[in-house]
Structures are given as structure tokens and as C-alpha cells.
Amino acid sequence: MTRLFKTALTVLAMSTAPLAFGSVANAQVSGIATANPTVAIAKTKAFSAAYSQIGTQYKSYFDQIDARNKTLNGLRAQLDTDNNKQLTQEELDAAVRAKSPVLQSMQTEETEIQKLQTPAIKAQMFAIESIFNEYSNAQQQVVANKKIGVILNPDVFLYAPPQADVTDDITAALDTRVPSVGTTPPANWQPQRNTVALHQQLQQLLVASARSQASQQQPPAAQPASR
Structure with a gap:
């Protein structure tokens, strides 16, 4: 969770670089x-602005x-008995049997990080x-505008032409309907269950x-010099 959380913030919350999701040309769709939905929301201006604001806030x-992750990694290294930079379940079990105080220190760091x-x-x-x-x-707006009868998740299709994808159209509709959002929940606010799942996605x-x-940004590997 920690690594996923940090990487995601590095991508969007601390950066204005566009997301590499690609796009398709708008075309008339029927049927x-x-x-x-996840991509449609991720590409909205409100989502990008909110994550950027949260990164600053x-x-x-x-x-x-x-800082705590660095401390935690150092603690994990102490239990990495084969020094392969991978803390295995066997190594953790050995630390438990030995009642290593490092385990309690790790738990403390993980709790504080959470x-x-x-x-x-x-x-978020x-x-x-x-x-x-x-x-x-927003979806209903796109359905009406393009006279769509059914919208399905791309995963259920064996094949669909690019113009059948209306994700970008839904994003555009969301940008109009929700140009911006707040990032400060009211007191005692709790997310809905589907919000938790969507956040993870x-x-x-x-x-x-x-x-x-x-x-894509990595330079090509150097070719060996020909003799």
C-alpha cells in the first residue's frame, strides 16, 4: 500500500505531466x-487538479x-539474512522465533506511516x-448525444473498433459537470464502499x-561496438 500510494502521488499529485492513457478520435457512435469509468475519471481536469492540490497541501x-520509509527499509535489511534485498517469509518467521526487537520497530514505523x-x-x-x-x-448525456443503446466495459469485448470507445466523451461531460472539486472532507465524513474500491483502482x-x-523516457541501450 505504501509503495502504491507514493508512486501514484509522484505521478500526479506532485506533477503536472499528462497521464499516458492515450485517446481516440471522437466519432459518431450508435448501438x-x-x-x-476509472480512466474517464482519471482523465478529468477536476481529478488532476485535486491530486495536485493534495500533493501540495x-x-x-x-x-x-x-523519512519513515527509509527507516523501515533499514530495519528490514537487518532481517535480510541472505543480503539479497528481499525479505522473505522464512526470514520473518526466523525473526519471530528469535523474538527480534526489530519486528516491533518495524510495526511502529508501519503504524506511523499509515x-x-x-x-x-x-x-483523495x-x-x-x-x-x-x-x-x-455524464454517461447518460453521452448516451443521449450519441444514441447509444448499450455501454459495456471494454474487458467483455473480444473486439471493438476504436470509435466504439466513449470514455473520452464521458470525461468531457464530467469536465463540464464537475469543473472542480473540494479536497477537504466535512467532519466525520466517510467514503462510500464503491469509492474505496475506485480509489484503489x-x-x-x-x-x-x-x-x-x-x-518510454529511458534512453535506448547502447549497442556494442562492432569489430
């Missing part, structure tokens, strides 16, 4: 269409998380839920986008 928290993450995660969920609350209306999507961008 059956496809849409990915909670920067001191993120700095503390970084506490530091919670306010920012809650702010509040922003996401504010956008998602308009998703059904969005974090994973951001990580995948980050990896895609990183691989």
Missing part, C-alpha cells in the same frame, strides 16, 4: 459502445513518510467521490501510467 506529511497517509487518502477519496457522483449523469492506474512513461 453498443464501451467505456472505462500534505507535502510535509509526504516528507515524513519518505497514520500519516490517512488524511491525504481521505482527501472525497475528491473522487465528488466526481463519481456525477458519472451516471485509480492508484493502480496511476502506477501503471508512471511505469509506461518511465519506460
Whole structure:
């Protein structure tokens, strides 16, 4: 969770770089269409602005998380008996049998990291839920405009032409309906269950986008000199 959370924030909350999701040309669609709600929300201006604001608002928290992660990695290294930089279950079991005090220190760091993450995660969920609350209306707007009979998730299709994807159209409708969202939840606010699941999906999507961008930015491997 910690690595996923940090990577996602690195991609969007602390950066204005566009997400590498790609797009398709708008075209007239009728009958059956496809849409990915997670991508549609991730590409909205409100989502990008909210994550950027949260990155600034909670920067001191993120700095503390970084510091504690470094401490936690150092503790894990103490239990890595084969020095392969991978803490296995066998090594953890051995530490438990030996009643290593390092385990308690690790638990303390993990607990503190979770506490530091919670306010920012809650702010993210509040922003996401504010956008998602308009998703059904935005989707219906696209359905009416394009005379669509059915919208299915892309995963259920064996094949669909690019113009059948109306994800970008739903994003555009959301941008109109929800140009911005707040990032400060009311007192005692709790996210809906589907918001929690959507937040996790969005974090994973951001990580995948980050990896895609990183691989594209890496310089090509040097070719060996010919003799």
C-alpha cells in the first residue's frame, strides 16, 4: 500500500505531466459502445487538479513518510539474512522465533506511516467521490448525444473498433459537470464502499501510467561496438 500510494502521488499529485492513457478520435457512435469509468475519471481536469492540490497541501506529511520509509527499509535489511534485498517469509518467521526487537520497530514505523497517509487518502477519496457522483449523469448525456443503446466495459469485448470507445466523451461531460472539486472532507465524513474500491483502482492506474512513461523516457541501450 505504501509503495502504491507514493508512486501514484509522484505521478500526479506532485506533477503536472499528462497521464499516458492515450485517446481516440471522437466519432459518431450508435448501438453498443464501451467505456472505462476509472480512466474517464482519471482523465478529468477536476481529478488532476485535486491530486495536485493534495500533493501540495500534505507535502510535509509526504516528507515524513519518505523519512519513515527509509527507516523501515533499514530495519528490514537487518532481517535480510541472505543480503539479497528481499525479505522473505522464512526470514520473518526466523525473526519471530528469535523474538527480534526489530519486528516491533518495524510495526511502529508501519503504524506511523499509515497514520500519516490517512488524511491525504481521505482527501483523495472525497475528491473522487465528488466526481463519481456525477458519472451516471455524464454517461447518460453521452448516451443521449450519441444514441447509444448499450455501454459495456471494454474487458467483455473480444473486439471493438476504436470509435466504439466513449470514455473520452464521458470525461468531457464530467469536465463540464464537475469543473472542480473540494479536497477537504466535512467532519466525520466517510467514503462510500464503491469509492474505496475506485480509489484503489485509480492508484493502480496511476502506477501503471508512471511505469509506461518511465519506460518510454529511458534512453535506448547502447549497442556494442562492432569489430
